[in-house]
Structure formats: C-alpha cells, structure tokens
Amino acid sequence: MDPIGNPYTPNAGSRPHELAGRAGELEQFRVLVGRLKRGATEQSMIIRGLRGTGKTVLLNAFEDRAESEGFLTYYHELTPDSSLIGEIARDVESALARLKLGARASKTVRGALEHLGTIKLTGPDGIGLAVDLRKADEGTIAGDLSELFLQLGGAAASKGSGVVFLLDEVQFVSEIEFRSLISALHRATQKNVPITAAAAGLPQIPRLTGEARSYAERLFTFPVIASLSEGDARVAFVEPARHQQVDYEEDAVALALAWTRGYPFYIQQLGKHAWNLAKTAPITKQDVEAAIPVAQRALDTSIYEVRIQRATREERRYMRAIAELGEGPYRSGQIAAKLGRRTTEVSMTRQHLIDKGLTYATEDYGHVDFTVPRFDEFMRRYMPYRRPSQRKRTS
Numbered sequence: 446m447d448p449i450g451n452p453y454t455p456n457a458g459s460r461p462h463e464l465a466g467r468a469g470e471l472e473q474f475r476v477l478v479g480r481l482k483r484g485a486t487e488q489s490m491i492i493r494g495l496r497g498t499g500k501t502v503l504l505n506a507f508e509d510r511a512e513s514e515g516f517l518t519y520y521h522e523l524t525p526d527s528s529l530i531g532e533i534a535r536d537v538e539s540a541l542a543r544l545k546l547g548a549r550a551s552k553t554v555r556g557a558l559e560h561l562g563t564i565k566l567t568g569p570d571g572i573g574l575a576v577d578l579r580k581a582d583e584g585t586i587a588g589d590l591s592e593l594f595l596q597l598g599g600a601a602a603s604k605g606s607g608v609v610f611l612l613d614e615v616q617f618v619s620e621i622e623f624r625s626l627i628s629a630l631h632r633a634t635q636k637n638v639p640i641t642a643a644a645a646g647l648p649q650i651p652r653l654t655g656e657a658r659s660y661a662e663r664l665f666t667f668p669v670i671a672s673l674s675e676g677d678a679r680v681a682f683v684e685p686a687r688h689q690q691v692d693y694e695e696d697a698v699a700l701a702l703a704w705t706r707g708y709p710f711y712i713q714q715l716g717k718h719a720w721n722l723a724k725t726a727p728i729t730k731q732d733v734e735a736a737i738p739v740a741q742r743a744l745d746t747s748i749y750e751v752r753i754q755r756a757t758r759e760e761r762r763y764m765r766a767i768a769e770l771g772e773g774p775y776r777s778g779q780i781a782a783k784l785g786r787r788t789t790e791v792s793m794t795r796q797h798l799i800d801k802g803l804t805y806a807t808e809d810y811g812h813v814d815f816t817v818p819r820f821d822e823f824m825r826r827y828m829p830y831r832r833p834s835q836r837k838r839t840s
C-alpha cells in the first residue's frame with residue numbers, strides 16, 4: 446500500500462491515530478481542567494511506565510485538552526541537567542506576559558514577588574524573573590515557588606484561564622526540587638488557584654517521604670501504564686488502517702496481537718511495515734508474517750541498540766546474564782550467579798546500569814528490571830551467553 450498514506454506512528458512521542466486504552470486518564474484530566482476552571486480542585490496524575498508505553502503521547506493529549514479550555518500550558522522534557530525550578534520560573538514569566546495584565550495587576554504581582562529569596566525580579570518594570578537556588582534552603586525554595594504560583598494563579602483566574610505544567614521524564618528531577626514543586630502545588634490547591642502539573646516518568650520517580658509524600662498522595666494519582674489489553678491493542682492496530690478503508694484478515698490481526706503483546710511501539714512498527722508490504726487490501730496473515738522481521742529490525746535499531754551503545758562490555762555481559770533469567774524483575778544475587786561472581790563483585794556494574802537508565806531498582810528490595818519492555822529478548826538476539834565455566838578467568 447502507498448507508504449505516503451501510512452497511518453502508523455512508530456516514533457517516540459508521535460501521536461497515534463488511535464490513542465487506545467487511555468480513556469480513564471483522559472477523562473480524569475478533562476475533569477481536572479474543568480474543575481480548575483470553576484475554582485474547584487481535583488487530583489492530577491503522575492504517570493509511570495516503561496519506555497515506549499505511551500507516556501509522552503498521553504501528556505501531549507493532556508496539553509491539547511488544556512489548551513482547548515483556554516489554559517496556558519508548558520511542556521518540559523527533563524534531563525539529568527535540568528533545573529525544574531529555573532524552567533518553571535521562566536514559564537511563569539512567559540505566562541504573566543501572555544496574560545497581558547493591566548498596570549494595576551502587574552504592580553500587585555511585582556509587589557508580591559519583590560521580597561523573595563531565590564527568585565528575583567529583573568529590571569525596573571515588567572515581570573522578568575531570575576532564579577538563584579545556590580545557598581537556598583528547601584523551605585525558602587518551596588515558599589518562593591508557592592508565592593509565584595499564587596500570583597500567577599490569581600492572575601490567570603482573573604482572565605478566566607489557568608496554567609498546566611507538563612513534566613516528562615520526571616525521574617530526572619532532584620528530590621529537593623520535586624518536593625518544592627509538590628508543596629507549592631499543595632499551597633496553590635489550598636487557595637483554589639487554577640494551576641496544576643501532570644507528570645510522566647519511568648517507574649522510579651523521585652522518592653517522597655513525610656509531608657511531601659502525604660501532599661503528593663492528595664494531589665495526584667499514580668497510574669501505571671503498560672502494554673495495552675487485547676481489546677485496546679486490537680483497536681490500536683486495526684483502526685488506523687480502517688480509517689482509510691483498509692481492513693485486516695482476522696488471522697492477520699491474531700498474529701499481530703500475539704507478536705506485539707500489546708506494546709504500543711511494537712503495534713505501530715508492525716502496522717507500518719504490514720501496510721507498506723501489503724500489495725492490496727485486505728492485509729493478510731502473509732503480509733504480517735513478512736512484516737515481522739522488518740519491524741523487529743526497526744525496533745532493534747530504534748529503541749534497543751541506541752541504549753546498548755551506552756553500555757560498556759562489562760555492562761553488556763551483565764545485561765546478557767539478566768536476559769538468561771527470562772522475564773524480570775531480577776534478583777541481584779541471581780544475576781551474579783549467572784555471571785559466576787559474587788553480588789558484591791558486580792554491584793558497581795549494577796549501579797552503573799541504573800545510572801544510565803538501562804535498568805531500574807524495582808520496589809522489591811534487591812531487584813532490578815529493564816526500563817524498556819522486552820529488553821531481555823533483545824539481549825538474547827544481540828549476543829550469546831557464555832556460561833561462567835566457559836569464560837577465561839580474567840583476574
């Protein structure tokens with residue numbers, strides 16, 4: 446079929462034709478924005494999931510929803526080097542400008558922000574902001590951010606608007622900044638100002654304890670998104686083509702569902718190649734069979750190989766030993782045994798892989814898992830496993 450008309454979207458963050466299986470999250474967000482507009486409150490979401498499960502596209506859908514309600518939105522893809530508070534301060538500056546406050550309202554905001562410790566007004570007029578977190582304690586950072594939110598929220602409410610921060614890859618936020626954000630949002634919620642944040646990240650989002658944790662539990666739900674159910678996977682696979690009057694034969698769909706196991710990335714990649722390889726509609730089982738190795742190759746280069754390139758030889762060997770254990774999560778002791786080493790001997794390697802974002806420590810103490818679905822299968826394709834006895838002793 447004509448690749449120009451290909452309806453599949455096998456790229457990170459690309460909006461799928463059919464956002465299958467996420468109705469619950471979309472509805473919760475719709476209610477959240479609607480309630481904020483009325484001066485009421487509602488829980489937002491911190492979405493957790495492995496890579497390629499559809500977190501970014503969900504945040505994008507939230508963004509569209511908020512904008513259609515006249516809210517200002519700010520999306521950030523965080524990195525280990527990001528300063529969340531710095532970025533938010535820049536957003537607030539931009540939002541205050543976009544709200545086009547009158548002279549009196551601007552003066553009130555300036556007055557309120559004049560005495561903050563970490564966030565300074567720049568220039569004699571307008572509302573330019575500069576952030577300096579050095580030497581600041583957490584209480585001051587949180588207090589300043591709260592004041593910023595209250596001022597922005599008041600200004601937005603006066604214009605019938607609101608502000609949504611969308612924070613992607615939230616696992617990279619430092620604990621201090623994350624806690625400060627949570628307490629500032631808590632304060633904003635108490636004052637019923639229309640400001641909220643929705644976030645997404647790998648399962649190991651920053652750990653919260655004490656007060657911040659109980660605030661977070663009131664402010665957010667923590668949905669976990671994973672592979673799609675069989676019904677949703679079917680919709681995700683079949684509907685994009687059907688929209689262009691192209692159907693699949695039933696055994697083609699069955700094969701696709703079995704091979705993709707509901708993973709959004711697999712569904713998009715297989716759909717793309719099945720479409721391109723099929724000569725005519727309906728798309729047959731033979732077309733899907735032919736597409737599988739092509740889709741696999743594309744997945745290997747797009748989501749797996751880019752990650753393994755960040756690993757050293759030692760780390761690859763560690764991951765290959767993990768793969769020998771089948772599906773995760775994996776106990777550190779078991780992995781070490783597969784390597785013929787003691788757990789303590791390989792604990793540095795274990796930690797480096799976590800630091801590189803290839804694996805993560807699961808909630809079960811002493812267990813790790815891969816951050817990309819089906820990485821174990823990839824490792825088994827990628828390199829052979831050598832039993833400890835087959836290896837030359839290197840030391």
Ligand SMILES: Nc1ncnc2c1ncn2[C@@H]1O[C@H](COP(=O)(O)OP(=O)(O)O)[C@@H](O)[C@H]1O
Nearest residue numbers: 455456457458461465497498499500501502709
């Ligand atoms: N609900 C869904 N239904 C169908 N395809 C989806 C869905 N969510 C994501 N996708 C597709 O899966 C891939 C990964 O989505 P992305 O949002 O980048 O994942 P993540 O941010 O979790 O790594 C993209 O190709 C996207 O088009």
Ligand SMILES: [Mg+2]
Nearest residue numbers: 458500501613
């Ligand atoms: Mg993403």
